[in-house]
Amino acid sequence: MSSTLQQIPDGGVTSPNGFHAGTAKAGIKDGLLEKKDIALLYSEVPATAAAVYTTNLVKAAPLAVTKESLSKGHCQAVVVNSGNANACTGEQGVADAIEMQKLAAESLGVAKDLVAVASTGVIGVTLPMDRVQKGILAAAETLTATGSEFAEAIMTTDLVKKQAAVKMSIGGTTVTVGGAAKGSGMIHPNMATMLAFITTDAAVEQSSLQQALRQITGRTFNRITVDGDTSTNDMAVLLANGVAGNDPLSENHPDWPVFLQALEFVALHLAKTMARDGEGATRLVEVSVAGAVHEADAEKAAKTVVGSSLVKTAVFGADANWGRIMMALGRSGAEVDAAKVDIWIGGVQVAEQGLGLPFDEAAAKRQLEEDPVVIRVNLNIGEGAATAYGCDLTYEYVKINGSYRT
Incomplete structure (x- = not known):
């Protein structure tokens, strides 16, 4: 790692200033309360947003909702469930994804169209929305700046949590980039069976942020494979809330290469951890x-x-x-x-x-x-x-x- 970047031990999505996370055990899979399966990610202020999605022609309901939500380039919260992919669930699946968006918005006090939705798990089964509702409300009560539980709650067959964070100086201002991801099977280049969430407290122009995400995705998430299958739910979201107070970044900023290096370091760390955690993998x-x-x-x-x-x-x-x-x-x-x-x-x-x-x-x-x-x-x-x-x-x-x- 370049000497300009400092890795944050145990850092993750809430390492950048202004980000908080909450989790809950909702019993989404078979009603079992054995693991956290609802996660919320919240920014104190609306963040500039960028996203990339699966290339699979069969796409889960949350992707359509999130695409619409992020179409104006801003996001303030993300709600995620594990244990159920909400894929191949028809109109009911779309309605449930919209309901998740609404519940998260109300519980966090943010505008509905500033909430992204993601799901992961079994395909072809409708969400148990009574449990999901209780889980979202409970997760909102646990918001904290310690984000390791977020990385745990989005796991399915993963054996280890996947998170990373680094900090650097941008124009004399300390800026942090953090991230969390899940994925261990149904992973193949052109994303993975993965959900990845990267956060930064840097101020970044939206078009530059989207270009940066596409660039680093091509060299990290799109270069991992476990089993040759591309999932229906793959999504990578990048949020920049500007709380650090730096002059807005773009390709013309002299420290843009440093920022890109930080993004790529976090994304590559997450990608390699996913590949290493392939279902049943030993190496x-x-x-x-x-x-x-x-x-x-x-x-x-x-x-x-x-x-x-x-x-x-x-x-x-x-x-x-x-x-x-x-x-x-x-x-x-x-x-x-x-x-x-x-x-x-x-x-x-x-x-x-x-x-x-x-x-x-x-x-x-x-x-x-x-x-x-x-x-x-x-x-x-x-x-x-x-x-x-x-x-x-x-x-x-x-x-x-x-x-x-x-």
Whole structure:
């Protein structure tokens, strides 16, 4: 991390000034009160807002509501439920998302059209709105500037909370960026089964904020994969409330690169944590591709390798089967000259100019047992480079997803 950024230990969405969060146990899934499943995020003042959404053509009801809410570029609160995706629920699902928006607005004392709505969980089941209503009202009573419980309440099959925060100086003013996310399965580039919320107390022009979110999403959330499935509920929201009091940021501000670096650090931390927490995963996998004709091709190649089920199972079994990497490169859609490809597993080079090398199998196996597992590829045909993130594919993944509803 650059010396201009200071990571905040245990920081999250409420680390920036002016943000608060509240949570509740509503029993949304099967009426069980075992975990927090309602979360509220609240800004003391309306914030400039940006968002990106899933590319899946089947979209959950909350996405339509949130898109409409954020269409004017401002937001003051977010209400989230876990345990139920409110997807494929028809007109009732839309009505329930609107009702969640209304309940959150009333309980927080903000305008209804300044509230975003997000849901995650089982698809095709209507929300138990009596429980949701009680949960939202209860969460509003617990607002605090300590946001770690927010990160917990949005989890589904996640094993760990995902949050991060950094601070930096912008024009002599201290500015903070924080974030929280959920996601561990149904994750694939072009978002994930993820909800991500990033906050900052910086003042930022709306068009610049939207461009910044799209840019960092492309290099972070869109470069992770667990299982090749893109969810119906994916959403990333970025809120900038301006409480820090800095001169408004835009691409023309001299400290814009520092702000972008902070956003990317938080987003990448969240993205890598999601990949590492893949359902049943034991290891994070990082695939770096260099020497592509351009960055877009390097990204295609890296995503395909890290998403290959055969590569992922080889990592799980610590089998240095580099031919699977070569196979994935060849079908990635990137320009590849097989006779020029070099491959490394950790520090062990296993292929050169497209041909296998005699290598120490035991050493390569040890590299595949490390966490993270690092795979490097040089296509040797250009200057493009990119890194994608994923995890191994284990027996536990099948067990978890074979009984997800039960």
